[in-house]
Amino acid sequence: MKVKEKIMEFVFLLTAIVSVVAVVLICVFLFANGIPAMKEIGFAEFLTGTKWKPGNDKYGIFPMILGSIYVTGGALIIGVPVGVLMSIFLARFCPAKLYKVLKPIVDLLAGIPSIVYGFFGLVVLVPLIREHFDSRGQSILCAAILLGIMILPTIIGASEPTIRAVDESYYEGALALGATHERSVFTVIVPAAKSGIFAAIVLGVGRALGETMAVMMVVGNQPRVTHNVLEGIRTLTTNIVMEMGYATDLHREALIATGVVLFVFILIINLCFSLIKRSGKE
Numbered sequence: 001m002k003v004k005e006k007i008m009e010f011v012f013l014l015t016a017i018v019s020v021v022a023v024v025l026i027c028v029f030l031f032a033n034g035i036p037a038m039k040e041i042g043f044a045e046f047l048t049g050t051k052w053k054p055g056n057d058k059y060g061i062f063p064m065i066l067g068s069i070y071v072t073g074g075a076l077i078i079g080v081p082v083g084v085l086m087s088i089f090l091a092r093f094c095p096a097k098l099y100k101v102l103k104p105i106v107d108l109l110a111g112i113p114s115i116v117y118g119f120f121g122l123v124v125l126v127p128l129i130r131e132h133f134d135s136r137g138q139s140i141l142c143a144a145i146l147l148g149i150m151i152l153p154t155i156i157g158a159s160e161p162t163i164r165a166v167d168e169s170y171y172e173g174a175l176a177l178g179a180t181h182e183r184s185v186f187t188v189i190v191p192a193a194k195s196g197i198f199a200a201i202v203l204g205v206g207r208a209l210g211e212t213m214a215v216m217m218v219v220g221n222q223p224r225v226t227h228n229v230l231e232g233i234r235t236l237t238t239n240i241v242m243e244m245g246y247a248t249d250l251h252r253e254a255l256i257a258t259g260v261v262l263f264v265f266i267l268i269i270n271l272c273f274s275l276i277k278r279s280g281k282e
Contacts, residue, residue, distance in 0.1 A: 027263075034260035037253035046257065052223040052239070054247070059254040061261065063223045067140070067233035068209060068265075071219065074144025074229070075151055075208040080201055082148070083155030087200075090156070091163040092185045110153035118217035121146040126218055135230035136220070143219040144229070147211060151204040158203055162196025163189060202273040209265060212237040236262045 038046050041059050049060020086106075090099060125145055130137035166189050174184035190197070220232015221242060234242075240255050240262075247255050 030256060030260045030263055033253055034257035037250060037257040038260075040250065041254060041257075046254070047261070050225050052234075054243070054251040054254070057250070059250075061236065061239070061258055063225050064234050064236045064239045064258065065261070066225060067219070068235040068237070068262075070140050070229070070233065071143045071147060071215060071235055072205060072208045074140060075147035076201070076205065078145060078148030079151040079155060079204060079208075083152045083200075083204070084159055084197055086152070087156045087159035087163060087197075088185065088190060091160050092181075092189065106153055106156050109149075110157065114150070114211060114214045115217075117146060117150055118214035121214060121218040129230070133230050136232065138218055138220040138232050139230050140219065140226075140233055141229040143215050143235075146214055146218055147208045150211060150214065151207045154207045155200045155204045158200030159193075159197050162193045162200070165196070166192045199273055202269055206266060206269045206273075209262070209269065210237060212241050216241060236265075 037059075046059055046061060047065070048062050049058065050062050051058040051060050052063065090102060090106075094102060121142060125142045126137035128137075129135055129139060129142050133141075135141075170188045170192055171184050174188045175181075179187070215235055216238040219235060219238060221234045221238055222232040223234045223239065226233055236258055240258055244252070244255050
């Protein structure tokens with residue numbers, strides 16, 4: 001028995017080391033190839049430049065940063081209210097028979113490949129926006145709606161267990177004081193689970209920010225600065241995917257540097273998640 005425990009202990013330690021080494025290697029690759037490119041282009045020019053024209057040696061990623069923020073922000077505006085309310089419904093209002101139907105559907109949404117979401121956006125959302133708005137269809141709005149749908153499983157899956165984990169005595173105490181079921185849930189249970197809900201939203205941000213294929217099919221992929229949600233734009237992830245296949249020399253290094261910026265954004269999101277989780281424990 002002790003031999004088996006030692007073997008499993010070694011296996012777990014080995015897998016942990018492999019995970020850490022993989023993250024370190026990714027960081028080393030990104031920063032070793034990306035930072036020199038930023039220095040050559042100029043940090044200010046690279047981060048705040050509005051022109052992305054590799055043929056003219058212009059590598060400004062500000063339009064892509066802005067595009068990622070717009071698309072991710074729009075997805076949160078659409079997805080967070082629906083996701084949080086859905087998780088509250090599943091945890092506190094949903095009948096058992098209906099729960100057995102809705103929960104697998106939510107889980108199924110998480111398993112649908114990104115390319116399928118992108119195809120749905122291309123054949124359904126794009127023509128719909130083109131028909132009802134003065135737009136080509138492939139736009140910030142279309143990408144935000146699609147991403148809002150895609151982050152629902154992440155938000156619901158992380159929020160629902162948090163809401164269920166709230167001590168039942170809080171709910172019972174509210175009922176004892178004369179509160180209705182709905183009032184008890186929204187004034188006692190939900191505030192008690194707010195740290196978990198915020199953490200779920202942070203996870204949704206990471207999901208939306210890192211999405212590539214689905215966004216690339218519906219966002220328009222135009223590297224420009226615009227404040228019109230009906231116009232196309234390009235995100236950091238789509239910029240890398242679209243040009244990495246043929247990029248060389250400084251162009252390729254600039255795309256890797258774009259990955260560094262995206263990596264830093266993800267690190268900031270993970271830091272926020274850790275802080276929220278820690279504050280919830282306190």
